[in-house]
Amino acid sequence: MxxxxxxxxxxxxxxxxxxxxxxxxxxxxxxxxxxxxxxxxxxxxxxLTEEVVDELHKAVDDMAVKETFKGYGPDQGYDFLIDAIIENEYNSRGVLLDRDEIFLSDGAKCDTGNFQEIFGTDNIIAVSDPVYPVYVDTNAMAGRTGDFINGKWTKVVYMPCNEDNDFTPQLPKEKADIIYLCSPNNPTGTTISKKHLTEWVNYAKENKAVILFDAAYSDYIKEDTEVKSIYEIDGAKDVAVEFKSFSKKAGFTGTRCAFTVVPKQAAAYTETGEKVFLNKLWARRVATKFNGVSYIVQKGAAAVYTExxxxxxxxxxxxxxxxxxxxxxxxxxxxxxxxxxxxxxxxxxxxxxxxxxxxxxxxxxxxxxxxxxxxxxxxxxxxxxxxxxxxxxxxxxxxxxxxxxxxxxx
Amino acid sequence: MxxxxxxxxxxxxxxxxxxxxxxxxxxxxxxxxxxxxxxxxxxxxxxLTEEVVDELHKAVDDMAVKETFKGYGPDQGYDFLIDAIIENEYNSRGVLLDRDEIFLSDGAKCDTGNFQEIFGTDNIIAVSDPVYPVYVDTNAMAGRTGDFINGKWTKVVYMPCNEDNDFTPQLPKEKADIIYLCSPNNPTGTTISKKHLTEWVNYAKENKAVILFDAAYSDYIKEDTEVKSIYEIDGAKDVAVEFKSFSKKAGFTGTRCAFTVVPKQAAAYTETGEKVFLNKLWARRVATKFNGVSYIVQKGAAAVYTExxxxxxxxxxxxxxxxxxxxxxxxxxxxxxxxxxxxxxxxxxxxxxxxxxxxxxxxxxxxxxxxxxxxxxxxxxxxxxxxxxxxxxxxxxxxxxxxxxxxxxx
Missing domain, CATH: 3.90.1150.10 (Aspartate Aminotransferase, domain 1)
Known part of the structure; x- marks a missing residue:
């Protein structure tokens, strides 16, 4: 049966x-x-912007001719887009990344939803409350959240974000292994300050936890004091995975392109405490369950980064x-x-x-x-x-x- | 930790x-x-064919103007493509399906890889041997396959397909809950006959098993005696989910579009034997972890079905x-x-x-x-x-x- x-x-x-x-x-x-x-x-x-539309047309033309036609692309994405992302999203803010630390996908919903797969089911997740429901729902599907009683999951650590704490998630007193942070936050529209993010990175290091940082709205940050990537915080590469998307950045909600950064030094552990690097695990997951983003869409996304x-x-x-x-x-x-x-x-x-x-x-x-x-x-x-x-x-x-x-x- | x-x-x-x-x-x-x-x-x-290329260009133009721009589409896909699929892939072969039984995706690799998520981890999977490695690898990641010893997973039921049995998977003597069939088969290039598929459907009914039927290569079938969809077999809707793709059908390996059919009567069971319909579970999974296929790509795929x-x-x-x-x-x-x-x-x-x-x-x-x-x-x-x-x-x-x-x- x-x-x-x-x-x-x-x-x-x-x-x-x-x-x-x-x-x-x-x-x-x-x-x-x-x-x-x-x-x-x-x-x-x-x-979509003119620049993106022009490039989408060119990419469609590439697919019309044998000489420039593209079949399966690299699972992680084409270098032309990965390089543009590294230069514009990261190098410009003093963050260095290698190509194989970027994984292109068809959406940050998919990535934030799927990333939990590479972790054991007995980890405790912590989430800002309120937050984008995908984090909790996907962990519930995987069996990590206990039972839903009176509007709360019994095994989830909720970090209330309210007027009393300026909508900033506070370090939890309970054990937490996988911490979802979203800044600028969906739905509160508030950001986590550099000072608080530094506390979070230190917390993750001390507790051997991992931070899953959703920065899908970072382009909407107007104030220079705010960070647009968690990797602007010292040591974040050891403990944080970051999700970004073209959906809100460039109107791609119906076009579909996003990316996830998994630094090579970020790690989790076996039952016996042996370190395992997340990049390798996620690469295996991506190679086995994904076949890359549409070439046409990747070309369009790259046009977002021209002058x-x-x-x-x-x-x-x-x-x-x-x-x-x-x-x-x-x-x-x-x-x-x-x-x-x-x-x-x-x-x-x-x-x-x-x-x-x-x-x-x-x-x-x-x-x-x-x-x-x-x-x-x-x-x-x-x-x-x-x-x-x-x-x-x-x-x-x-x-x-x-x-x-x-x-x-x- | x-x-x-x-x-x-x-x-x-x-x-x-x-x-x-x-x-x-x-x-x-x-x-x-x-x-x-x-x-x-x-x-x-x-x-890509001229017809597809023309339609892709038109879809890009739609995205360039406010009046025709498309943001998030329906998670399961646009009706224009779902209707074309139902008419051309199914009605034409005497199979009736409702719109909400079709789920569009960015690839059959993703779908055949992800579908196991809605089943418990204690089910036993059976696979043709040899077969597309994604079925086994994704179940291994989910913890359903035991250990890998001497080239075999201890908990997987392998159904050897060899010269002795005309490369046809035989009904297993062991218990099997989730059966992966692929016809035309990748890699052997052989098909499962209507007679054998009927045996499989009956087996699944008798044993309350489910068949995950990969028909990604059905357009390459030349001989009229072969079935192109498992739903051509009486009763298959009760026990079978079917995967098809535009990758090999229409050269979409780099463009990315596929679909999965989950008939409303197909079911699995709770521990206590209560029937649960797969369509509802898969719809919840798709709504939570996926945001639809690129509009542009869906328009291109629909052009495959014009005269x-x-x-x-x-x-x-x-x-x-x-x-x-x-x-x-x-x-x-x-x-x-x-x-x-x-x-x-x-x-x-x-x-x-x-x-x-x-x-x-x-x-x-x-x-x-x-x-x-x-x-x-x-x-x-x-x-x-x-x-x-x-x-x-x-x-x-x-x-x-x-x-x-x-x-x-x-």
Missing amino acids: VKINENFLKLPGNYLFAEIKKRVEAFSKENPSAEIIRLGIGDVTLP KGKEQTRKVIDYYMENARIIREGLISLGLTVYGGVNAPYIWLKTPNNMPSWDFFDKLLTEVHVVGTPGSGFGPSGEGFFRLTAFGSRENTKKAIEAIKKSLAI | VKINENFLKLPGNYLFAEIKKRVEAFSKENPSAEIIRLGIGDVTLP KGKEQTRKVIDYYMENARIIREGLISLGLTVYGGVNAPYIWLKTPNNMPSWDFFDKLLTEVHVVGTPGSGFGPSGEGFFRLTAFGSRENTKKAIEAIKKSLAI
Whole structure:
């Protein structure tokens, strides 16, 4: 008799964004004329830049002719893109990396979801709370999280990020082996300071833990005091793996490209305490379960790093960050308490009168047709908060803020 | 202390194709002037068809304009491609499927590698021997295969496919919960007959087992008596999941698109014997760990199914199958024993004088600069065999056969 992985049955309900989609579709069906503004799922709305589009066309032409046609590429990615990443994302910030420390993939969701596979199932994971749900859900599927009781997994170390601690995850008192950090944070839009990240790296070294650092939003950092890569912290290469993506950086949510950095000295241990390097394990995983990112897409991603590409990409990010300012200031003018939106495309607002997150979601959806994301969907400490994204059009962003003003005035 | 997944340490050496690459690179370095003909890894060499190229360009243009730009698509794929798949791959052969029974992905390697995640780790897997190494390696990583001793995993049920049984996997006497079948088979190039597949479906029903059916090469089937989908067998929807790909069908090895069919009635069981439907579990896995295939690539894949697309694709397959004929007949004329190459792009030859597979690999590489794949890399029963692929150019295929003739004459 073939048995299922029963860990899947422990997962509570739908994946967060699937649940949102379901509620929005149900509302739409009943109210077909309602014009819905979507500031819920963090999806971009501006087209790819000219530079990327040109390069995508050239890559398609390469595939049309025998002489330049590309079959299977290297599992880890083409050097032309890996070199551009190393130069622009790392060398420019004083970080040196070798080519084989970069692994290209079709998305940071896949990478942050799959990376746990190379670790034993008896490790304890620690996550910021609230945080991107993929970290916890994928560990739940692997059987690392215990049981889901009263909105929490029994074996997960939650690090509450709230107003009292400036939304910064604090070093845990409990044992933690695999620590997920996300900065700029999804959903709170806040960053972890250099000082705190240094504490985290030291903690990981002392406790032989590993940090899985999600920096998918690092391009939205405006303030020079913030780090854009964990490798800007001394010693981080020994204990940290970093995830970045072209999704929010360059509008690739529908085009699909991301990368993971696994420094050669980062390690974990066997039961008997023997050191095993993560790079080699992840390389084996990638070679066995992945066949590389589409050549066409890799060419498009590389165009993000040309001089013109960088300029065009910067303009897109500036556009979204102006939306962030509009949302942030609009909500503040209503007397709401608001976080994020300065170094991140996410605005994290406190619901009025401590209204439960999903109630606030339903209120905005049904009353003014604005879709946001309920904070509780990101973890227990997200309850009473709500996420809006800056990825809409300027027009819709302004409309949404006006509509929210109207809704809250009722 | 963070612990690794020690199952990874049990894996023997490199992934097969990584090992081949290593040996070829080492030889190339020492013999820079040697012109190497690669008939090893099953990678296509002809460019994408005109119809696909045109559609890829149009899709890139869609991404360049706000009005037609696509962000995150549906995790399971766009309906335009799913509908084309259902109509052309299934309805045309009398098989009915619903949209939500199809899951698009970036490759059959990923899907055949990842699908085991939704099953418990105490299931016993059965595999044809020899077979595509990804099935066994990914189960080894998950801890389902026991230990690797004398070239075999202690907990895997191997189903030897050899000359005595026409390379057809026989129903196992041991308990088997998850059965991997591949037809047309990689590497032997042979197919499982309708009669035998019916036996397998009945076996799975009687034993509450599940069949993971890899049909990545079904477009290479020439003989009408063979099935192109396991769902042509009565009752298969209850017990079988099917994997197909655009890689070999339409030259997408570097473009990346595939799909998996999970019928809604296919099920596995909890420890207590409760039925759980696989479609729901896999949908949860996909929603949590995957963000869909690149829109551009999905548009290109859909072009494979237009009238022109089908005609152009057929011509490419015919070209490769003519190569298969040339290899097959060339080797037979040398007095070698040869299988496959009729309903598959793979030719499976018996090494002369029972030479070990890797010795024959080294002999061909160093003497005549032809790269094939050692049969033992596909499983213990592959020892003494060697795989050649029909995916080279006509010119190289002919050259390779002449060279092999020369080598074997020495």
